Amino acid sequence: MSGRTGRGVRAAAALLTAVACQSAPAARAAPLPDSATRPSGVVTWAASADRMGEGTAGQGYRLVVRTSVGGSDLRVRFTNTFGDRPLTLDSVYAGLRGQGAALGAGSNRPLTFGGARTVSVPAGGVAWSDPLPGNVPAGTDLVVSLRTPDAAGPATGHWMAMQTSYTGQGDHTAEESGADWTQTTGSWWYIDSVAVRPARPGSGAVAALGDSITDGWQSTTDLDRRWPDYLARRLNAAGRPVQGVANEGISGNKVLADGAGQAALHRLDRDVLSQPGVRTVFLFEGVNDLKADTGVTAADLIAGYREIARRAHAAGTCVVAATVGPFKGWSEWDPDAEAVRQEVNGFLRGSGDFDAVTDFDRVLRSPYDPERVLPFFDGGDHLHPNDKGMRAMADAVDLDSLDCTR
Known part of the structure; x- marks a missing residue:
């Protein structure tokens, strides 16, 4: 073992x-519990x-x-x-x-x-x-x-x-x-x-809404080294009120358009807002919308972010947004996509639409070429962080920002 x-x-x-010591109940078909009902407790794992x-x-x-x-x-x-x-x-x-x-x-x-x-x-x-x-x-x-x-x-x-x-x-x-x-x-x-019922009254959870970086691609399989895993360990060690972490990343996912999974706008209610005890939505998506000459403008992506924030706030949760990381060297990078990324990140840093902002771009970028991932954090494809990069992302999250109430 x-x-x-x-x-x-x-x-x-x-x-x-x-x-x-309980006897097994008789095998029989059960009616489906109301799928719209969110049970009490706190989500401890999700996909x-x-x-x-x-x-x-x-x-x-x-x-x-x-x-x-x-x-x-x-x-x-x-x-x-x-x-x-x-x-x-x-x-x-x-x-x-x-x-x-x-x-x-x-x-x-x-x-x-x-x-x-x-x-x-x-x-x-x-x-x-x-x-x-x-x-x-x-x-x-x-x-x-x-x-x-x-x-x-x-x-x-x-x-x-x-x-x-x-x-x-x-x-x-x-x-x-x-x-x-x-x-x-x-x-x-x-x-x-x-979901579980935590021993500590008032405990809550954060749901990370993202793409392949949140899903953990380029982290080490079977070792739980996605950035939300590192965040969960930080929260547990610190004894924070927010301890549950739901990883709602899908590889290739976009904010605006269906493809690799339904778009973030289309799956927000099911994957995030339906989870028990979610207090904060952590939004980290966008690179798949803007790369590969998709035609998505900064205004398009900003409108999508604002819609997610509006709906999450209406559901009583807070929203922490993260800037889009660098990806120069990835096959679908080009100057036009980079210009959109810079404009979007400028909006995120200065917007009042969110309860807090985590600057993953600043965490991951190289000081020698800010359009690229720092080689020490690069998982090898110039887009996805390795285990060290994943940990650096989690370490950059202000834990106080996750303990937000509305």
Whole structure:
């Protein structure tokens, strides 16, 4: 057992042990909880939903996610957002990771939906599991195991997880052994949020709305070195009121136009404002809108930013915006795109539309060529930061700016 995962298992002793003596409820179909209802608690992990190709009947998934804030009454949101038919989940478990696909002894527990062990998620819908008694630590690997007996048509999930998870045939969701989870996947399937009830009253979360940099591309796979991961560790160590972090980045995403995922303007409500306990939206998008001669002007992008801020404020959340980082040397860079970036960043630095601004451009740029990423932070493609750059971004965030109320 690795030190990283072993500490989490030992700290919890056994995930959600309060259910150990409960008898399993009878397997029956449960009605979908109201998809518009945001449960109490705080989001501890999230990944934006997107189209994932065709679903596979009888497929099992053992999905590894990393908590940010710890707490009790674990709930998981299952998504069929892009499905064209109902999605049946007939066996769903949650536990703490041991090593690889194996779970910590005594930690794997069944999830229910309205008291039932089976749920049918309608096309375009979501379903929250019932609260599961017991405690889940902060900064630990949670494993959600599920089976889809009749999945077909478009699947929903998150393609670029930067995290190894596992698949298998047959129903092995209740097993703590990893022996039957013989294949791997670099994606998350059918889940997009995990929430807990934090021990500290008044705790909240920040949701990072972004593209591939937020999604973690060029950070090290399986080590949780995306900039929101580093931010979560800072918040946890500092004991801040805001401790939950929802990573709502999609590689290739744009503010204005659908493509790699729905545009930020189109997914704001589902991916961000629906998350439990979100107090602040951290907006860091725009480079995909302005590169490659898309025709997007600074005025276009500024209008998109203002619309996101207006809607987030109307929902009662604060908005922290980040400047667009340098990308000279990337294949789609040109002087026209750079001119738009500079104009947009000038607006962001001086605008009163946001509750705070984090200047990622100043953090990442080279002092010798401010249109380029500092080589020490460059992940190799002149756009995406490496692990050091990701950490520098997280370190630049003013934690006080995230603890904002409206």
